[in-house]
Amino acid sequence: MISTVIDQPNAEAVADSRIRGDEMHSLLRRLYPICRSITGDGVRDTLRILAERIPLRIHEVPSGTPVFDWTVPPEWSIRGATVVGPAGKVILDFADSTLHVMGYSEPIDARVPLDVLRAHLHSIESQPDLIPYRTSFYRRTWGLCASHRLVESLEPGEYDVRIDSSLFDGSLTYGELRLPGDTSEEILISTHVCHPSLANDNLSGIVVVAALAEELRRRRRRLSYRFVFVPSTIGALTWLSRNVDALRGFSSGLVIAGVGDAGGHTYKRSRDGGRMDRTVIHALQTSGRSHAVVDFVPWGYDERQYNSPGIGLPVGLLSRTPHGTYPEYHTSADDPDFVQPSSLEDTLALCRTIIDTLDGDRTYVNRSPMGEPQLGRRGLYALLGGTGDIATAELASLWVLNLSDGEHSLFDIAERAGLPFAVISAAADALESAELLSPAASPSSTVTAGVTHGSQA
C-alpha cells in the first residue's frame, strides 16, 4: 500500500495535473505509425511508450496457452510488403500504410496473375479512395488492402507479391496498472490496443485511458482501479482467464474506445445495469453534454466479454459516434486529423467526473431530521426572505438534509435532485462542517451492493 501514500499529493497538484487535449493528441500522433495487431511488437512498442508515463506492468502470455474456449494464437510479425506490377512499378507498399497488409496475413513471395491477386485484395467500392482495415486472425491466408480506385486500375498481367510476415510461437502482450485505494473494491477501465494506424479506433481510447490513469495515480482514492490495455477479444479473454478469482473484488467497469471524433458521447449500458450505468448517465445528463444512451447488445468491443454469463461484470462502453456508423471507421480516413484534441480533453473531463462520483460517494445521517434545521444562523442560507429565488448551493443543502437518512448515498441524492454530484458533495461538506451531518454508522457501500458476478468455473 506504500504506492497509495506516494500517489497522494495535495489538491492543488491534482488541479495542476490535468492533462490537456493537445498533450494527448501528441501522444496519439507518436503512436499512430506503429503497426499493432493482437500480438507482436506493435503492441509491445505501444505499451512501452505508455509506460513512460504510467507504471504499466506488461504481461507476455505464450502462444498456445489455453484461454477458456480459445487458445493464444501464434505471434504475428510484419516487416514489409510490396506489390510490383507487370510494368515493374511498385503499386502498393506497406511502408506507405500499415493498413495495406491484412492483419495476420501469411507471408508470400510469388508472382501471381491479376485474378489471384484480386481474390486477396480488399477494398471498398463505395469509398474508392480509402484503404480498408481487414484482419484474418483465425483463418490462415494472405491478404492486402488497397483503395478501390487502385484495384480498379490494375491491368491484366503478372504481379510480384511479397509479404514479409511471420507467424511463430511467441506471445500475446497486454498492459495492466492497478491503483490501490482505501478499500479493496475495484473498478475496471479497459481499452483495446490491437488496431494498426487507426486514430479514433483505437488510439483515442488508449491516450484518454492512459491520461486518466496518470491523473488518478496522483490522488487519494477510496476505491481501487485496474487499467487494462488489451488486444481485443483474445486479449480481454486472456486477462480475464488470469484474473478469475480477482473478479469478485470488481464492482463494475468501463470500456473506453472511439472518443476522439467530433460527435457527442454515446454510452452503451452494461448487460445488468447498476452503478456504472447510473454514474455515467448522471454525469452526462447533469453536465449538459450532448449524448445518447443505448441499450446493451452482445456485440461491440470487449464489454462483450466482461458481460458474458460466466463473468457477469457490469461493464459499459463509453464512445462518441458509435463504431461502424461513421464513414471513416476502419479505413485510412481514421487518421490523426480525424481526432479532435478538444474531444479527447472533454472525454477525459467526463471520465474525471465519473471517477469523482464513484470515488467520492458516501452516506450521511441528518443530525437534525425534524423539519429543516435553521441554516440561516449557520451562514448556509440567505437571510433576506421573499425574493422567490434559491441558490443552487442552498437547494443542494436542502436535498442532502432531506434524504440523508443513512439509506441514501450522496450519489442517490444527486441523482434524485438532478444536480451534479460535485454540487451535492460540496453541500454535504459544508453541512458536515456545521455538524448537521454525521457519516452513516455502517456506510454500506452502495457500489458493491448486490454484486454477484464472478467465475462460474
Place this chain on the structure above:
Amino acid sequence: MISTVIDQPNAEAVADSRIRGDEMHSLLRRLYPICRSITGDGVRDTLRILAERIPLRIHEVPSGTPVFDWTVPPEWSIRGATVVGPAGKVILDFADSTLHVMGYSEPIDARVPLDVLRAHLHSIESQPDLIPYRTSFYRRTWGLCASHRLVESLEPGEYDVRIDSSLFDGSLTYGELRLPGDTSEEILISTHVCHPSLANDNLSGIVVVAALAEELRRRRRRLSYRFVFVPSTIGALTWLSRNVDALRGFSSGLVIAGVGDAGGHTYKRSRDGGRMDRTVIHALQTSGRSHAVVDFVPWGYDERQYNSPGIGLPVGLLSRTPHGTYPEYHTSADDPDFVQPSSLEDTLALCRTIIDTLDGDRTYVNRSPMGEPQLGRRGLYALLGGTGDIATAELASLWVLNLSDGEHSLFDIAERAGLPFAVISAAADALESAELLSPAASPSSTVTAGVTHGSQA
C-alpha cells in the same frame, strides 16, 4: 396420446398445409347465409360445417341448466318473417336478410297499426341504408330491423306482421377441440359463433380459428391447445362452468374476433398480463405489422368472462379494427365483401407465429460461459474481421449465448434482443448442434410460471 403421434407429419407437409386466404373466404361465404344466434340450428349447422375440417366435439347443454349466475335460455328457432303493408305489398322479408328479425324475437302473427310496428322496428338514422343487428336475449319481446329509409317511408295504416319463431326447451350448442401436446399445459383459443349474417363480426374469427386448428393438429405440439367455438357470453360461461377443474391446466388464452377487415391488428391485453400478452406484442413488433396495443377493459368479447375474478385466466383479444369503431359494425354492410382474403391470411400467419413462439420456447445453459466461445472455428461467425457489420444470425447467436444461463428462455432472449423468435430459435438450434448449449437441467416452463388462476368456487 395416439392422436398426437398421428398428427405429426414431416416439416414439408407442415409448410404445404398452410391454408390460404381465399380458402378461408370461401368457407366464410358458405357460412354467411346461416342465421346464427346464441342457441338454435344456426349454431349447429355452423359447427357441423367446421367439423368437416376439424374433429370438433359438439356439445348440447339443455335449456334451464344453471350456469354460475345465469341459466341456459330457451332455444330459439326462426323460420321466417314478413311484414305486409296496407297496400298488400311485402315490405320486409326474413328471406332477404337474417338481420331483419331481432335475435330471440318472440313469434307474432297480427295486424298492427304503424305506431305499434314502429315501436318494434329498429333502424339507424345516421346510416339510413343499412339494416342494424339487434337482439333481445333476456327480455321477451318481438322486434324487426330495417333500413331507416324503409322505416321513414312507411305510410299510416295497418300492417300484417308475422314472425315465425319459437322459443322452447331445447339446448345451447358449442364446439370444442382439444389438441394434446407433449405437456399438459394448455392454451385456450376462443371465438364466438352467435352472430347471424355478419361477415367480419364474427365469421372472420370463426374461419381463422378453424384454419389455425386445422394446421395445428397436423404438427407436433409441446403445449396442448383447446379451441372453443361458443355463443357469446352465455356460451363462454357454459363452457367455463363445465371446465372449472380443467382451468388449472390452462396458462393463458386468446379470443380471436373481427380479423377480416382491411385495418391493422389491435391487441387488447389480458387483465393480469403475462406470457400471451408478451408473445402477441412481440410477434406484432418484430414482424413490422402495423398494430395497436390497448389496455384491458372489462367490456368487449368473451375475454370479459375469462378474465373475471373467479376465473382469472389471462386471455387477450386479437382483432383488427376494434369492434364498435367501424361503420359497418353490426349492420348489413358487414358482408363478405367487407372481409379481405389477404387479411384472413395475414392474421392466420400472425397466429402461426404466436403459436410457434409459445410452443417452441425452451431454456438452455451456455456450456462455454466465460467470455464468448470461439464461434469462428465452428463456422458460426465470419472469419474476415474489420468490416463493421454483423449478420443477424450471428447477432442472434451472441444474444442466445449471452443470456442462456438457465434462467432466460429463448423467448425472454428474443424479447430483449428485439429479434423474431424464429431467428433466435434457429440460432439456438445451431449452437446446440455445435454443443455450445445444453437444455437447462430443470427447464421451468416460463409459460406457467406464476399461474394462480382457477376456480374460486
Place this chain on the structure above:
Amino acid sequence: MISTVIDQPNAEAVADSRIRGDEMHSLLRRLYPICRSITGDGVRDTLRILAERIPLRIHEVPSGTPVFDWTVPPEWSIRGATVVGPAGKVILDFADSTLHVMGYSEPIDARVPLDVLRAHLHSIESQPDLIPYRTSFYRRTWGLCASHRLVESLEPGEYDVRIDSSLFDGSLTYGELRLPGDTSEEILISTHVCHPSLANDNLSGIVVVAALAEELRRRRRRLSYRFVFVPSTIGALTWLSRNVDALRGFSSGLVIAGVGDAGGHTYKRSRDGGRMDRTVIHALQTSGRSHAVVDFVPWGYDERQYNSPGIGLPVGLLSRTPHGTYPEYHTSADDPDFVQPSSLEDTLALCRTIIDTLDGDRTYVNRSPMGEPQLGRRGLYALLGGTGDIATAELASLWVLNLSDGEHSLFDIAERAGLPFAVISAAADALESAELLSPAASPSSTVTAGVTHGSQA
C-alpha cells in the same frame, strides 16, 4: 365524538352548504388589509375572523420556546412607518401598503442621508412600479420596500425615517381544527398565514382551506381531518413539535397555497408518494382540468417540513401557477383583483372531490365472481343488444365487479378504469344494493397501508 354527530346533516344540506367563489373572495378582501407576519396581531386578527366560521382553536406559543433546531422568535409588532424627504414631503407611508415595511424590521427614528436610506430600501428594478415583499426574520436590521420608480426619484439629502415597530417577548400564534371521523386515521390540511397584504400568496389558500373545513364539518366523515393555519416554516415546525406523537395517526396531507390566480392547477408530489399523490392526480385527470404534476423538491411551502426525514409525512402541495413563476408573486400586484372568484370556487370543488375520494374509499368482494353476473335481469344493464355502445355506469359496474376481489379498493378500481371516483362509487352502491358485492371481510385501509412515518426523536 358528539361533535361528529352534530356535524352530520342530510345530503341536501350538504349540497346546499357549498360555498361560492364570491363568498370566499369577500372574505379575502376583508383579510387583505391586515399586516400579517410570522408572529403578531396580524395572524391573531386573521385567525379570529376565520373563527367566526369554523371552531378554530387558537394556540399561543411563547417567544423563546425551543422548536427542534429552532427557537420561537420575539413577537413583532408594527404600528406605522413613514419616510419624509428633504423637502418635508412624506414619500412613503405604511398606511398606504403593509408591504412598505420589511417583515420583522427593527424600529428606527432617525435622519439619514440618501445612501444609508438606499441601503435599507428594497425595490425591483425590472418591475419599477411594484412594491416588493421582503422579510428579515432571523437577522436584526431595519428595512423598507418601495417601487423602483420611487427609489430612483429620490434626491440627495437627509431623510427622516421612522419605523414604529417593536420586537418583544410575546408569542407565535397558530390555528387548528380537528374534525373527528369514524376512524382515527387523520389527514392534514395545512396553509400558511404569515403574509401581509398579498392576495394569492397567501390569502387564497386561507379562504379555500377555511371553506373546505366549513363544508367538511357539516358532513359525516370516515376519516379524521386536521386543519392547520400556521406561519410558514417556524409555525409549521411549532405545530409539528407539539404534535410529534399524534403524527403516527396521520396518513398523508396537503398544503394548499396560491390557488386564486387564473392558471391551471399544479400538484407537487410528496417526497415518498402514496395515497394523497394518487388521489389528487386522479381527481385532476378524471375531471378534465388543465393541470401539471411536478416532482417533489425540498423547497417551497411547508411541505418541506412535513416531508423532512424525521417527520416523513407524505404531504403534497396544491397550487395553481407555481410560486415564484408569476410576475405578481411577492409584490403589490398580488392584490385582490389578481384573485379570481371562479378560481377559488373551482379549487374548492377539486378539494371536495379529493376529500370525497379519500373519505369514500372502501373495498368489496364480488359475490358472483365466476364470469360476469347477469346484470340485465337486475336492471343494471341494457337489455337491447348489438348497439355497440355501453353506458358509463354499466362500464363502471363491470370494472367494480371485475376487480372487487377484496384486494382492490374502489379507488384502485377508479384509478385503473380512468373513471371519476364518484362514478365508480355510485356503481358500487348499486351493485351492493343488488347483493352482488359484500364489504371485504377485513377491509384493510388502503390509505394507511405502509405508513411508517412519525417521530424519530
